Amino acid sequence: MSFIEFESVYKRYKMGEITINAADNVSFQAEQGEICAVVGPSGAGKTTVLNILGGMDSCDDGKVRVGGEVISGFKRKRLIEYRRYDVGFIFQFYNLIPNLTALENVELATQISKKSLDAKKVLERVGLAERLNSFPAQLSGGEQQRVSIARALAKNPKLLLCDEPTGALDYTTGKQILKLLQDTSRETGMTVLIITHNQAITPMANRIVSLRSGRVFTIAVNDRPVSAERIEW
């Protein structure tokens, strides 16, 4: 049994007469400790899949299992707990709380998690030891994304979900971020799901799920993922 299992998952949006299938019979698996890249053109349903996997959204049909538990059947409270303890999110636009310092933004997450890591240490690890008391507005995009990663990592989740983490970043910063994610996965055995438009990123993933108009187009397994540093685009 795989760590992540999508089994014929559907997500439909009714827009008046027409129905949009944001996820249309999506099935795939990912193993524990893997980096899984989800790629596809805009509107393919990547974010939809990620949101469902992260417990932020529900699916209309099918089953989603994470670590053997059927999260698609969770009740509201249980779903919150799942997000609280098992999932870390990283967004394209960071979504930091603007009026909290870097440290406080991380603490916001560690406050509520039982097995959380020390906020300062995590920030040190992402290379922000010097910027603990800076507010998001005082940080660069890459730094902000690192705070965001620190916030996700500090909860010590089993699953890290990243929706275009490099989308708003320049080349080098993006690479740094990707490296951070890869290192984390390697060091802690955390399962990481990365959404990206950027096909160039895929070589660093163990598995590449390609979506097109809500359907799984291909699933490729990469036995030799390259280090993030070596990726070029």
Next chain:
Amino acid sequence: MSKALFREFLRSIRRTIKRYLAIIAITGLGISVFTGVRATGPDMEATADRYFNDNNLMDIRVVSTIGLAGEDIDTILAVDSVEAVMPSKFVDTFVEKDGAEAVGVEGAALVCRAMSLDFGLAREASAGADDSAYMNRLHLTEGRYPDKPGECVLDSSEINSTTTFEIGDKIKLKGDGENLGSILTTDVFTIVGKVETPLFVSYERGTTLAGGGKLGSFIYIPEGAFKTDYYSEVYVTVKGADAFGTFTREYTEHIKGAADRIQAVSADAVSRRAVLLAAEYTPKIEQGEKDYAAKKAEVDAALAKAQEKVDQIIYYAKNGEAELAKKTAEGQAMLDAARAKLDAAKEEYNTGLARYNEGIVQYNEGKAKADAGRPQYEAAVAQLNEAAQDISDAQERINRQQALVDSAENFVNSADEATLATLIANLSAAGYETSFLESLPLSEVKAVISASLVQYRRVLSNAQEKLAAGIAEYEANKKKVDAATAEYERLDAAKAELENAKERLSQAKIDIALGEAQFQVKQAEFEFKIKDAQRDLNLAVANADTAQAEFDKKKAEALAGLAAARLDLDNGKKLLASLDTASWYVLKRSDLPGNADYSIAVENMDAISGVFPVFFFFIAAAVCLTTMTRMVEEERLQLGTLKALGYTSRAIVSKYIFYALSATAFGAAEGLILGFRLFPRAIFDVYSIIFNMPPILLPFRIGDAVLGTLLISATVAAAAFLACRKELLTHPAQLMRVKSPKPGRKVWLERIGFVWNRMSFTSKVTVRNLFRDKKRMAVTVFGIAGCTALLLSAFGLNDSVGGVVEKQFGAGGVSLFDGQIALSQPIDAGIENSEVLGLLKSDVRIKQTLPVFYQSLDAGSASEGSERMNAGIVVPADTSTVSAFMRLENRKTGEKYQLGDDGVLVTEKFAAKTSVAPGGEIAVDTPAGTVKLKVAGIVENYTFHYIYISSALYEKAFGAPPRYNLVMANLADSMNAGSAADRKKAAADLSRDLMNMDGIMAVTLTDQLIESFGNITGSLNDVVFIFILAAGALAFVVLYNLNNININERKRELATIKVLGFYDREVSSYIYRENVFLTLLGIAIGIAAGIFLHRYMVAVAEVNIVMFGREIKPLSYALACAITLFFALIVNLLMHRSLKKLSMVESLKVSE
């Protein structure tokens, strides 16, 4: 606006529907309170004005203490600017219904004013006529107008009466100190209708000299029901008065002119009538006294005689009863004896019958036995008879044998022939053959015979022996037969005896039946006789009673006649005595009971309207303004997009202005529709508890409507415009950028390390969030503070208004006296000699009295051209006891004043209004000229204005000693004991008793005053309640709106923490904490603002003659906070729900 922009406009409404609706609601509330509350006073005034004009309410009412004659009416009609007059007669009476006296709500007898009216006028008016001579037009609520004497229409409001009256009821009027017989043609009236009159707009019916001094009801009766030839009052309308609103200064001044002119002609008119009355009454009373004395003697004698007769009848009736009782006892005893005898006879008969029956049985037994032995017996008798025959036969034979033996012996002895012959005869008799002997010789014969003699002797002895045996047997048999015979005889005797007894018994039975019948007859006879006697007696007693009743009635009639004559004489004398001081009272509409109260209510409303709704409106406008500004700021992205797409700034701005205008227009429309109807009607409804008015007029008041709508629309549109301009001035590219959240910053609190470090993480977050957006914080705090301030000021107003009565008249208030007694004649002769005062002092219910001179005059500051206002001049007769009757103290400094001769004390409001200070001077206008007085101090006071002057100073300043016309009284402690009802009753009794004293004109007890004041201020309290509701609604909408904005602005942040896995309640409390803080801060600021607002409102809302309390009660603070908190809580609950529904996915979409 282009089509696309219009569509975008509609879409933005849909997107921000909550906000749009909030603007509509807040605008609506603001406008409705603004226009509605402000319209209420004018609406009430217009309603009264229309009511008074439509019903041709009098402008002036002239009452004369000695009545008004036809000439007087003419005099008044001739006065300049008098339009029309309507004279009227009235008499104040008690009322009886079904023989029971009607009782007022105070527990005292209901006093009813019977007024005359020409019902022809009323009927014509109903048919549409508009005769200026028909004033105070009645409105029939039920029934019809009277059309013959002995009919009346009654006051439709029965609020003052505990007795209820229906159409068809007959009521009997009873004079109080007046002989109705010489005033009215009849004192019994049938109620045929019920009416309302504009004379009485509240439940107050005014004062009276009758009963306890308070009128409770009125009836109108046909003018013909009055015998009197003079009028009691005359109603006057003034030319051109209708043109002025009844409560306006212009109206008052217009009327004052006419009133002064009427007053001016009164002196001549009064003395003219006084002379006539003196001429008429002086001889009339003289003659009357004589007639009265004669009549009284006559009546007394007649009564004594009649009484004697009645006594006789009663005596007879009483004795008859005793006699009857005796007769009854005797008759009953006789009957009882007869009964006993009869019962004994019955007893005897019964034992006899028993014995007889027993005899019959015995007899029958014996007879049966005897009958069985009868044949044997008869045989024995026959045998016995035979045996007796045998015995006599044997005896004969023995006799013959004996004779033979004897003759044979003789013959043997004598042997002669003679003897032989005898012998032969005997022998043949004995059957012996003798023939042979005749042939034999004697001797031979002798031999034969001698030989035969032995045989003869043997036969004899045999026979004798046989006989003896036979006799013995016979004797034995005979004995037996005799016994049987005796038995038979006994039986026969017994039978005869039984027969006899039977005969006797049946006789006895008949006797008894006869006796019984006789007894019944006797008893019936007896009962009949007794009943007859009883009936006779009853008849006698009844006759005696009716005789007594008839006598009593006749006596009462005779005495009533005398009393009536006495009353007429006394009243005539009083009239004569009062001629010197006779005068006219020229009264105005404001003197009508309840009229001034209504005008005070209107004034109160107007005063409050100047503050509360305005403040309310500004809060609403301010909230709309910020809502609009925030909205533009939030939509900067759209702004940028539109601008980038090539729309002109003007087009973009017009979209937001259109948004603002459409929302405020909808709100204003809703507010105007509701406001002009809801508030005046609701407030008027509250007042209608005490006022009796036609439904309120609700005109659309264009001025306020336009003003309010313009103000709020312009404000909100301007806000939209300014906000857009600010955003549009920045470069579109910058606008297009993802909305950059406000940067975080250290707050000042962080610099205070020991506080900051001790705070929990969540409180730190809260503090940061709070300080990040100071504008939002300010707006929220402002909104909450505004609502709290409104609530607090509304509650505070309630306290201030309600407190007036308590502070003026309550325990520990300013006026300490328990009652004021107005005298009909001032005490001139010196206080020690005053009869009235003596009477008052001797009443145990009155503890202490203080004669006072009281006069209401116009006064003001002594400076040139100062404004004058009405104030009461109070000159106590004795300065040493003043402190027991009123508290003369300065409210602010607490200084206690002693009334001295060097200056006067003026009340606080008077001082404030005229801006005089201690040491300054006031001027008092008297008919004789203006008097200037130095002010020595300013005393606390809440209702009306007073100027307290010592008697010495008064005499010095006014040039005449004070004429004490009022007595302040403190009541004995016993008057304050018992239940509220007891106290009320005791007070009513005291009032009535005082009113019955000579020389007393009116009695006002403080408790009664408190009650009537309480009614007015009480309804103002209810009005305030409406404000509280409005303020509460505003608080709710504002809080909801602000929260909604808050959540909208922070959707992303909230979605983020939701994604982080915050529980629902943690997400809510993330915001709650801020809200709680802001709410508390808002409340704190609101309380402070409320205190100021309240102070301002009280200052503005105060009516001229009333000073409201300045304090707000703790409960009001508590309530204002509690209500705000309550709404905050509800809003937060609603927020919790919307936070729960907040979609993370939607909120985090990049395009936001």
